[in-house]
Amino acid sequence: MAEAKTPPQPTDSAVRLGLRENWRQFALLILVNAFVGGMVGLERTVVPLLGSEDFKLASTTVIASFIASFGISKAFTNLVSGQLADSWGRKRVLILGWVIGLPVPFLIIWAPSWSWIVSANVLLGISQGFAWSMTVIMKIDLVGPKSRGLAVGLNEFAGYLMVGLTAFLTGWIASETGALRPEPFYLGIGYAVLGLGLSVLLVRDTSEHVRLEAGNHPKVDPVGFKEVFMRTSFRDRNLFAACQAGLVNNLNDGMSWAIFPLFFAARGLGVEPIGVLKAVYPGVWGVMQTITGPLSDRLGRKGLIVWGMWLQAAALFMVAALNGFGWWLGASMLLGLGTAMVYPTLLAAISDVAHPTWRARSLSIYRFWRDLGYAVGALLAGLIGDAFGLAWAIAGVGLLTFLSGVIVAVAMQEAKA
Template identity: 50%
Template sequence: MGGLVGLERTTVPLIGSHTFGLTKALTNLAAGALTARFRRKQLLVTGWLIGVPVPFALAWAPSWGWIVAANVLPGLNQGLTWSMTVNMKIDLVGPARRGPATGLNEAAGYTSVGATALISGCLATACGLRPVPELIGAVFVAAGLGLALVVRYTAAHVALELARHTEPLPGTGSTGLSAAFARTSWHDRSLRGASQAGLVNNLNDGLTRGVFPLLFTEHGLGIAAVGLIKGLYPILWCIGQIPTGHLADRIGRKPLVVTGMFVQAGGFVLALALLDRPLLAGVLSAVALGIGTALVHPALIASISDHAHPARRANALGTYRFWRDIGYAGGAVIAGLLADAFGLDATVITAAALTAASGLLAARWITERHRAA
């Protein structure tokens, strides 16, 4: 899954990427509702079947319009496949080991995003933008579809968890999409706290992708130095989710979420406070943002799973992932508007304030339900 995302990050224009992000966010939302009618494995296989034309469409699309349209397919593919792998892993490990399962899943996916972006960039340099870089996606699609066909169903694990779950469905008991969306987005305090933190966390990713290269080149750094800064952030974020996933099971979800948001806010502060030494400022801010994101990511997914009734979990996760992925596109838009109106420094200050406020809201709204090991 991560490989297919990384494929389009290097060689597809930004307008196509935004189409992909919006489609993925909406499909995340729909995927939870679809689990009421279809099994997780069926949706996983369907997602990979939708992805089959993607590398070929990107490789030989005759116009930019086709490329934009082609990015709808990977958005549908990722929304279904990534949502189902998260749900299936949570089904399999049960309540006691959600942190490590989600940490490993996210680390594997996002590490593959970065690695494939690097490989496709090298291929584009050597062989041109099309069709060679895109065709490595055929390998990812074949592997993903093959694995999806042999993976086992997880319905029995869900049934066992439901049988052991002593709490009745709260409220009206509705498991529909609209009710789950309202509950996860606002009515349930803990789910609301996790959703807003996920939105702001990904908003930071979209904002830094647009603002940091401009900020640091404006203060004298070259392309290589900016590339180092931009590379550190996702590397620490990806690899860091493996230990932080385990940590979420040991000390709980809420401490990691709140700490991670404040560490990210500190990263933005460092970016401005040390600008007289721009390389140091960039490296330290990237480290803080990467560590902060690694703390937050698996803990938020585990927290959503803790607070959602097993019968509603797929819908709750779909709603959370919708808000989280909308944050990425929103970050790019907000960064552009603020930078145009008030300048780069003001944009970074706003990001720091917004992230700190999100941490305070998470501290106020999220309650800890996981029993620390």
């Protein structure tokens, strides 16, 4: 696809590792990932309300099904994205992600039934599994071992700041127009076109950077996918601790995506203030990762992960127990801060342990477990919400988040980047 326009790839003599040495491509990938994040932000405020208001769905579990479809498809796409990146090249996988994501806003705009929304989210999950995975992996490839936390922090900053901004904009547009669609989703069409165009025309592959870094490590025998999966998921205590924490982190994010708009609406908030609350959480999450990512390079990974999980748990208990926009705004800020402490640090922790020759696969396996949490969280919260009420669903997920932090405190050993 338009390979003739792709800038020439660097030769071995031109390849350097480091943020300063690769700042142009690094900055371009930050911009690309901002558009990737914007595609998720399209759905944070408006889509759950579409389920309850436009499609008249009474079951919280049914409404949450669109997040489950997103999480499952993204998780399994993550699982293969690293293998494809190693065998096919990072850039090609990134472009594939954008091509698959292009129809998503159109499907939501034209959806005559809830099944179309669920189907759109299958495509969105596949798109995110390819595109977001590649922007993370390519930045880690570019900077080398000294600045992984910084690289991941900046990548996730761009993505989740755009999630928050788009969540706010879609809520504001819906409030101004008096309709939940189609106007809020025009943003997504622009994001997809710009992201695809930049990826095709300007992004360069980073395979040479991987080879350069691997040359500075002791040679290892080729490792198969099954071995990498077992090592990442269960056998290595640091990798296991990171995987379960990632799953629970996104479990509570999936719950908030599905439940928070319904919870706040049931307590009298309109679309615009719900959009503000839905924007603050990923907005704080995004911005603070510019601090927590590099901080983990200096202070280590474990403490930030443990305390970040516990801070998230406290924030969820606040949302469930307290009432009023001010309390919920404060809790959303704390939830964003706790997630910012955890999110880039977990990716950096995986990169600390995994050898460059199988790092992409290890990261993809971690992201499989992490993003499976979207489906688990949405469905679990939906079932609890239908049976006991939305406040109990939020508090139950808060308890799981606290226990996940305990597991990290016990199982993870500090490893310097």
